[in-house]
Amino acid sequence: MNKTPICILGGTGFVGRHLINALTATGYPCRLILRRPERYRDLRLVPGLEVRPGDLFDAEDLGRHLAGCGTVINLVGILNETRTSRFERVHVELVEHLVAAARTAGVGRLLQMSALHADALSGGSRYLRSKGAGEDLAHRALESGIAVTSFQPSVIFGRGDRFFNRFAGLLRIVPGFFPLACPNARLAPVYVGDVVAAMHTALADPATHGQRYPLCGPRVFRLQELVEYTAATIDRRVRVVGLGNGLSRLQARVFEWLPGQPFTRDNYLSLQTDNVCTRDGLAELGLRATDIAAVVPGYLR
CATH class of the missing domain: 3.40.50.720 (NAD(P)-binding Rossmann-like Domain)
Incomplete structure (x- = not known):
């Protein structure tokens, strides 16, 4: 030890x-x-x-x-x-x-x-x-x-996350359609187990000193695709309606005053930058990225 x-x-x-x-x-x-x-x-x-x-x-x-x-x-x-x-x-x-x-x-x-x-x-x-x-x-x-x-x-997923679980909670209560801001934002969700493994690996490896590791999952999705995937996984027939730029900004302006701030103007600005990797930091650490399909259904269902 x-x-x-x-x-x-x-x-x-x-x-x-x-x-x-x-x-x-x-x-x-x-x-x-x-x-x-x-x-x-x-x-x-x-x-x-x-x-x-x-x-x-x-x-x-x-x-x-x-x-x-x-x-x-x-x-x-x-x-x-x-x-x-x-x-x-x-x-x-x-x-x-x-x-x-x-x-x-x-x-x-x-x-x-x-x-x-x-x-x-x-x-x-x-x-x-x-x-x-x-x-x-x-x-x-x-x-x-x-x-x-x-x-x-990138956005981190896994049991207890605030991404898929939050969207699943919202999808379970909406009345048939879901207005989604920034539907074309691109993300490469990374599994929390892979993030933990990256940190665990780096602990004892001097070659990681001074390094910055981008961590992404194996696939890139639009935000709308991820919300639709969530709806299908929890078996909810909900139409996800992607909002344009103006309505997305308006939603952020309104939602940041709601309890828990589900969406803010700063969140909107963050989503204007594609949340995808230009380097495979997991591979550099000798790790293989886990796909959402291998994990998400197990805790959303």
């Missing part, structure tokens, strides 16, 4: 839970830092996982929790902003605190979760620009001796 703990930030989310299970199952002790650990008491039952209360935005406090860890994995991210959670604070300022804390604690390895086509300067949305800025900050830690690897996934 590797006795040096891996510290995980953002481990309560969809990817985080899958990653924790995979790492602890293969003998990696993990340490999870949570602001409100009492909300996630079920995680205390995971063998090999230590849960600690802490403030991720306090570099000094974070440094204390990183002490003794050989690796830190940052999965923290938001798709939409709230009054208290802003893109720049979560995606950029947090990475600044993390890198400073990692230096102080002597952590030698950092895995950073980014997003496909994240770019600090030319990203098509504030989400993509902030993700790109955070990724760049993480890679600058190489200058201080921290071995950094980042991952840029």
Whole structure:
């Protein structure tokens, strides 16, 4: 067993839970830092996982929790902003605190979760620009001796996801037709198990230091095709009506005021950039991408 703990930030989310299970199952002790650990008491039952209360935005406090860890994995991210959670604070300022804390604690390895086509300067949305800025900050830690690897996934699917499950929930309640914004947006959904495998593989491979890996599934779809696939999988006869550009923008303007912000203007801007890979990062890591047909029906049905 590797006795040096891996510290995980953002481990309560969809990817985080899958990653924790995979790492602890293969003998990696993990340490999870949570602001409100009492909300996630079920995680205390995971063998090999230590849960600690802490403030991720306090570099000094974070440094204390990183002490003794050989690796830190940052999965923290938001798709939409709230009054208290802003893109720049979560995606950029947090990475600044993390890198400073990692230096102080002597952590030698950092895995950073980014997003496909994240770019600090030319990203098509504030989400993509902030993700790109955070990724760049993480890679600058190489200058201080921290071995950094980042991952840029397309939309991630798997049991418990917020993509196919969300559309399935909406399709089950609509009255026969479904108005879909940005129907021609192109995506290459990647399986959460493949994302976890990519991170797991990179942990012990020095060749991945300093690298940025785009992660995509084996097929490219239009968004409308994926929603129609979801409807067919759950056996719902719903007509998916693709909206034009103007109505898509209008839907975003209206929906971002609804509870849970199902679709925002920044989401609309993100979808203007095709969410597909120009390199096969999974293949570079010796992994083979999993198709949606092998996984999605098993949890949607």
